[in-house]
Amino acid sequence: MFHWLEKHPFFFAVGVFLVIAFAGLIEILPNFAQASRPVIGTAPYSTLELTGRHIYIKNSCNACHSQLVRPFKSETDRYGHYSLSGEYAYDRPFLWGSKRTGPDLMRVGNYRTTDWHENHMKEPSAVVPSSIMPAYRWLFTNKSDIETAYAEQLTVAKNFGVPYNKPVSMKDGSSKTVKMGASVAEAKSIALEEAKVIAADMRDQDVKDAVANGQIPEIVALIAYLNSLK
Amino acid sequence: MDIAQLQAYGYFVLITLLVLVLYGYIYHLYSKRKDADGVDYESYSNMALKDDIEDALVSAIPDENVPLEGTKKK
Amino acid sequence: MVNRPLEYDYTVAKMFMLTTVVLGIVGMLIGVILAFELAFPGINLILGDKLAEYTNFSRLRPLHTDAVIFGFTLSGVFATWYYVGQRVLKVSMAESKLLMSVGKLHFWLYIVVVAAAVFSLFAGVTTSKEYAEFEWPIDIGVVVVWVLFGVSMFGLIGIRREKSLYISVWYYIATFLGIAMLYLFNNMEIPTMLATSPAGETGIGSWYHSVSMYSGTNDALVQWWYGHNAVAFGFTVPIVAMIYYFLPKESGQAIYSYKLSLLSFWGLMFVYLWAGGHHLLYSTVPDWMQTMASVFSVILILPSWGSAINMLLTMKGQWQQVAASPLIKFMVLASTFYMFSTLEGPIQAIKSVNAIAHFTDWIVGHVHDGVLGWVGFMIMSALFHMAPRVFKRELYSKSLMATQFWIQTLGVILYFTSMWISGITQGMMWRAHDEFGNLAYSFIDTVTVLHPYYVIRGVGGLLYLIGFLMFAYNIYKTMSSRPVEERELQNATPMGA
Numbered sequence: 066m067f068h069w070l071e072k073h074p075f076f077f078a079v080g081v082f083l084v085i086a087f088a089g090l091i092e093i094l095p096n097f098a099q100a101s102r103p104v105i106g107t108a109p110y111s112t113l114e115l116t117g118r119h120i121y122i123k124n125s126c127n128a129c130h131s132q133l134v135r136p137f138k139s140e141t142d143r144y145g146h147y148s149l150s151g152e153y154a155y156d157r158p159f160l161w162g163s164k165r166t167g168p169d170l171m172r173v174g175n176y177r178t179t180d181w182h183e184n185h186m187k188e189p190s191a192v193v194p195s196s197i198m199p200a201y202r203w204l205f206t207n208k209s210d211i212e213t214a215y216a217e218q219l220t221v222a223k224n225f226g227v228p229y230n231k232p233v234s235m236k237d238g239s240s241k242t243v244k245m246g247a248s249v250a251e252a253k254s255i256a257l258e259e260a261k262v263i264a265a266d267m268r269d270q271d272v273k274d275a276v277a278n279g280q281i282p283e284i285v286a287l288i289a290y291l292n293s294l295k
Numbered sequence: 296m297d298i299a300q301l302q303a304y305g306y307f308v309l310i311t312l313l314v315l316v317l318y319g320y321i322y323h324l325y326s327k328r329k330d331a332d333g334v335d336y337e338s339y340s341n342m343a344l345k346d347d348i349e350d351a352l353v354s355a356i357p358d359e360n361v362p363l364e365g366t367k368k369k
Numbered sequence: 370m371v372n373r374p375l376e377y378d379y380t381v382a383k384m385f386m387l388t389t390v391v392l393g394i395v396g397m398l399i400g401v402i403l404a405f406e407l408a409f410p411g412i413n414l415i416l417g418d419k420l421a422e423y424t425n426f427s428r429l430r431p432l433h434t435d436a437v438i439f440g441f442t443l444s445g446v447f448a449t450w451y452y453v454g455q456r457v458l459k460v461s462m463a464e465s466k467l468l469m470s471v472g473k474l475h476f477w478l479y480i481v482v483v484a485a486a487v488f489s490l491f492a493g494v495t496t497s498k499e500y501a502e503f504e505w506p507i508d509i510g511v512v513v514v515w516v517l518f519g520v521s522m523f524g525l526i527g528i529r530r531e532k533s534l535y536i537s538v539w540y541y542i543a544t545f546l547g548i549a550m551l552y553l554f555n556n557m558e559i560p561t562m563l564a565t566s567p568a569g570e571t572g573i574g575s576w577y578h579s580v581s582m583y584s585g586t587n588d589a590l591v592q593w594w595y596g597h598n599a600v601a602f603g604f605t606v607p608i609v610a611m612i613y614y615f616l617p618k619e620s621g622q623a624i625y626s627y628k629l630s631l632l633s634f635w636g637l638m639f640v641y642l643w644a645g646g647h648h649l650l651y652s653t654v655p656d657w658m659q660t661m662a663s664v665f666s667v668i669l670i671l672p673s674w675g676s677a678i679n680m681l682l683t684m685k686g687q688w689q690q691v692a693a694s695p696l697i698k699f700m701v702l703a704s705t706f707y708m709f710s711t712l713e714g715p716i717q718a719i720k721s722v723n724a725i726a727h728f729t730d731w732i733v734g735h736v737h738d739g740v741l742g743w744v745g746f747m748i749m750s751a752l753f754h755m756a757p758r759v760f761k762r763e764l765y766s767k768s769l770m771a772t773q774f775w776i777q778t779l780g781v782i783l784y785f786t787s788m789w790i791s792g793i794t795q796g797m798m799w800r801a802h803d804e805f806g807n808l809a810y811s812f813i814d815t816v817t818v819l820h821p822y823y824v825i826r827g828v829g830g831l832l833y834l835i836g837f838l839m840f841a842y843n844i845y846k847t848m849s850s851r852p853v854e855e856r857e858l859q860n861a862t863p864m865g866a
Contacts, residue, residue, distance in 0.1 A: 071534060074526045085547055125428060128430040133652055135652070151585075157583070159592065197816055203421060216564045
């Protein structure tokens, strides 16, 4: 059999494929049903938060910041409770990262505020002396793409049953309903309402003016996302 | 029997099978030393060393008109 | 064909040699810029505040990894396939018009996809999954290019004269299959433009955006099954294919044990795929998977060292060649670095070591001694060996090669030693507690302490880039150096002063 394989490229290729596919079959498939169930207290991303998540991805924040707290004392002391699988149920894609050039952001919403982020994004070393993070000033002028986030909400609600417009239970026993618009116009107005809350805590006059005029600078959406990480 | 138990038995059988295949292969390579056409495996190296287009072949495809699948199994 | 004797046709190989050199320079240059941005953050603004978005570390980082993986390395793999494939199968591409046009189409589509990828990454269009950043339109392009590569490979195998497949061909086939499987599964995604709102609107938002079919932990699992094995089938398997051809050919020595090469092949194929989970130790993937990934990572030393030792033993009794030929030096050092990084990787995959190493620069160091030392050196030596044969001229300068060798070796050593120290320092500082059980260092303390190592790493990377430019110049000048006879090209490559 071995001789024969070596001289029959097609069957050889089939053999190689079986050998390499074997591990994937065994390792990956069995986990699929289990891991994607959300834990209590995990709600889907709102329109603005999801927009912010896109901005996080667009700027590859995950190149330097992880979103995974490992179960060590040193990590739970620094970042909070270690990560649970169900907390990531609505993360498409996952953003665990592979390098901590900067600190973990899994629960950054618990200990950083809107104005902290605003100052930090404008000039990181003004907030954290000798920080090596570059400034992200273009976020204050670029406008967010709400429509794409809305399209993503529609896609995940339809294909993966993500519970938008449905109550999800929270840790304190209450329930929370994350709204998704019925049209692009409604999605935009929902996002703008969220943006106004964020902008109220910000100092930058240009950002405030933009939000007052119905526009959402990227920084507002990004902060909404960062505040949602808890 | 639940699915996890079935999986566990499945893995065990597969792993055993693969170990047997691997050792079978090792035994085969070192006991036979030659492939089905009687070519010593070690002379396969000549495929790289004598690779000009007119160089002698290590083992030629017998007849270009016969399709590959028609060649004999070992 | 009637009048001229049949010759190997290296047209497509030459085209890919060009992109190997060009994309190598691009990828390494971006790498050096990134390294210095970490050491001196001011460089993020190197082209001014207006263009800061495009010169920023985070925007450039995927460009660096993708340019090196899918630009430099993959071009090198294609270039060597279109060279080695013909020779070990003893069939010329000139014999089939069809294969020739498939090969050329393969090249030009590859160029189109590379251009699209560069453009989209600069614009920040990314899925964020490492080495799978491309959005779905580019993914489709990648798949088409890959299928063409497959057609061209199996087409050539189909018309071969040599009945058995040389071990390098085995590895090339595995590269093709492995990447195909991994890429398809990891990039399963739904374009969001397909969504319809309750109000009946369609085609909402940007047309190229998509959402992953997997979520959270599953997405991570699939991604690192891909991420780790893209390294396996991009950085290991095809590079082993190269060294199994080029080292014996250049030194004129038969492979030490051909049987060992066959065994290592199957071992590598089987074991490698299990190890992907070692990127997810102490994460939320099930424990049994983490443990299995650790165990298989350690087992992986065996087939890896099987190949590497086989290569070093091929030089048995011929070590004077290492001193005499810079080309042999490159290849021997490449297989040494292969041994080194396939030992280092499993060590990092042990759970207790990983607890310190994960998320630190030590991992970055590991990747780079593999890629700079093993992949880079091997691809450069392959091109050094091929250039005189495709151009029918002697290599322009031997002394330039020797200088390049030492400059780059120094560069790699500076790179990985600084990253070791930096990674372990940071890993230890993160976990340090004072006598009262409080964290001993704030996060920024663990960043500022790394500054000197970041500078050393930048210098190491710069040295490697300088060496690569010398390589590019040497290859360029070879095109116009002294013509040589066919018989001079039998084994050792002819080199000018």
